[in-house]
Amino acid sequence: MTNPDNSSSPSPLILVDGSSYLFRAYHVPYLQALSTSYGQPTGAITGVLNMIKSLQKDYPTGNIVVVFDAKGKTFRNDLYTEYKANRPPMPDDLRTQITPLHNIIEALGLPLLVIEGVEADDVIGTLAHQASQIGMETIISTGDKDMAQLVNPHVRLINTMTNVELDEASVLEKFGVKPNQIIDYLALMGDKVDNIPGVDKCGPKTAAKWLTEHGTLEQVIKNAENVKGKIGEHLRNALGHLPLSYELATIKLDVTLPVKVDELKASQQNTDRLIELGKQFELKRLLADAEKQATTSTTATAEQTASSNPATKETDYQCILTQQDFDKWIEKLNGADLIAFDTETTSLNYMEAEIVGVSFAVSEGEAAYVPLAHDYPDAPEQLDRNEVLAVLKPILESPKIKKVGQHLKYDKNVLANYHINLQGVAFDTMLESYVLNSVATKHDMDSLAKTYLDINTIHFEDIAGKGAKQLTFNQISLDDAAPYAAEDADITLRLHNVLAKKLAEDSQLNSVFSDIELPLSSVLARMEQFGVLIDSQQLAQQSQDLASRIINLEKEVYELAGEEFNLGSPKQLQEILYKKMDLPVLKKTPKGAPSTAEEVLQELAISYPLPKLLMEYRGLSKLKNTYTDKLPKMINMRTGRVHTSYHQAIAATGRLSSTEPNLQNIPIRTEEGRRVRQAFVARPGYKIVAADYSQIELRIMAHLSSDKGLLAAFAAGRDIHTATASEVFSTPLEDVSTEQRRNAKAINFGLIYGMSAFGLSRQLNIPRHDAQKYMDLYFERYPAVLTYMENTRALAKEKGYVSTVFGRRLYLPEINSSNGMRRKGAERAAINAPMQGTAADIIKKAMLAVDQWIIEHTEDDIKMIMQVHDELVFEIKEHKIAEYQSKIIELMENAVSLSVPLTVEAGIGENWDEAH
DNA sequence: TACACGGCTTA
């Protein structure tokens, strides 16, 4: 963890860059989810308070001063009107946290400085400067690299979020320039975020290179004539504004402050006020600390703050090299209530991975690593892998011996290659974290340890390096490998202890974890291991056909364009289309370049010949590059099949995702695309059965809204788009035209996506007014749907999350944002998530039911091989096909019970395309 | 080698 205070002065000055941490904390996903019961966000407050607490712990004698930016313009805006002009306004859900945070800091007794007209940086610079003059040690706690200019023998930086410390030597090491060159360095690079111009294309490396050569910005400018190449031109073009950039990057050291640096001392903590604030903002830890303080009424330094109590990490990690030690651990494992378990392997690909070692933990801090196949030069003698695995097999296969792990599906797959069938998995920390908060994008162990335990774990990159030179685990020395691997098991156990407690607080969430996600991971492991059979001959043939068609298209395009260029480059294409051929620009990309996207080309194709060829080219090259060329390469030599990975902790809504290869986006819409599906085949004697839910999300909408009309339409088994059209356009069912049905279908889909009239008008290419009319009519006919949508938005705003029918949660940190775009986006997500998420819950439950039936009632004559959100694909022995097909339909349709019937359509075929 | 971008594929 952080270095203890090793400064020479007895009580160093600690300057906290409050604004920098406020922004950072605001963007930490798990903190974003925090809010009071009445919707006031508190994540940024909590984050900053945690930081302060951490500083108090690391520097018990330190004199902490917290500095924030004031509202309004600063002198830099006077220097340069464009300064920070690109910054979006501060989001509301952040702004509302500032005053409470200031109040809490004051109640803690910490000096708080908010000076108008300058930035927090300048206040910190001034204080550090004053402190240096009287020989006072200063530690600046900030996440802002610009502050490196303030470093000197008396001043160093510490980033309390990452625990990186910067003194003079490490500034040089990190940036390649000395602290007194940092301003020059920043001026050269400019700053996109603050809108400070620099030298075009000059990044950290170039800036450091020039400054190493010439010493200062002034000298670099003097030598500008001698810099060769494009970058030299850029430098010369920048000469005019570099002095301004230099001035903007310079932190002031002479701000007029209301107090002198040696007068800044912590005052008495106001415990009553802290309790009041703790209650008001529902900050449990702040409250607990303050109440403890009140009862013990000990001396009031500014010790007590809101913060987690970082687990004191006392550890006993063993590296096991002898039979005797191993035997002892086997005993421990047999006697343990719960084993944390992890494998170390040579690859992230579960089909290729070889086991290098295994680690265990049985209680917090008590863990062991058993190296088995480290083979670097002079690696010590290790226990025999086969013998160790043979001893472990009964333990790992026992359903009675409970295990916890991080992403155990991977370990289960790897162990399967050693003929060990991992059983007794009672918990998985990755899934626990995902169920608790699916919006936090990171569910890897390092992030979880930091988030939930405040522990910085050893990262794989720390011991293995990164990039092309990264070592595989077998090449890592036991000195590095053993603490890393043992820690993995230990941390997993500690994490589980925290996460399980949180899950237990909500029975529905707990059920999503233990009744859905955990058992599903084993089902997915089986699907992954079995894989799918692919006809690589067929795909190779297709690749050839595509190649020749692509070449012909290229020729035609070159002819029309009058020159050759790279068709795959949107940039070059845009030149040709809009500069050379002067076609009208119908739409721009988010970055402002004229778009060449499909919808634009489609429009242009009406009047010009080239766009149509381009669309065809793009479609074909996508097919070839992504599917027909790639899929055959992914066939596993050993099994002859393709093994995807289903990711269970990625999609915020609860869906699965699939990678390497992604089997959830195999083409279906076009004839050429469907030929790819035809290459997904069954073994001889087997056939493919594909079963998909019909209109599942609309059915869920009917269930959630309880709209009578919608429920009746589904109950009657009507085609829902025709039924909708009939209602909206007041046309008898049998008279609904294809056009009317198409429009109704667009409305139905739009509703699921939380669309606006604007979106619908674009989709249908009709005036906004007409789109609004359709929507009004729809809501008139299905009024409960409108009520449901309104209620969902309101509930999302109130609680900060929405739920599926089965209680899975999706947090929406931006639902109360002041940024209209973001807020509207969150509102759409709020509408969509209960439907998409419930559909995900349902098919997951169906998969569990089908898997259980397969295990209990069938032999090896049926395998579930793929899941594509609302569809399950099976490989089934021919003589069982009809029987199993109807059983699958029955299990899927009855996986859950809603107020609408669920219907499943299942087809049979030689390949996946035919089965549709 | 690593990343952002624009584009395309699916439910």
Add this chain to the structure above:
DNA sequence: GTAAGCCGTGTAA
């Protein structure tokens, strides 16, 4: 208008 993954290009290092 929701949710995903992957491709080639272009760029900086």
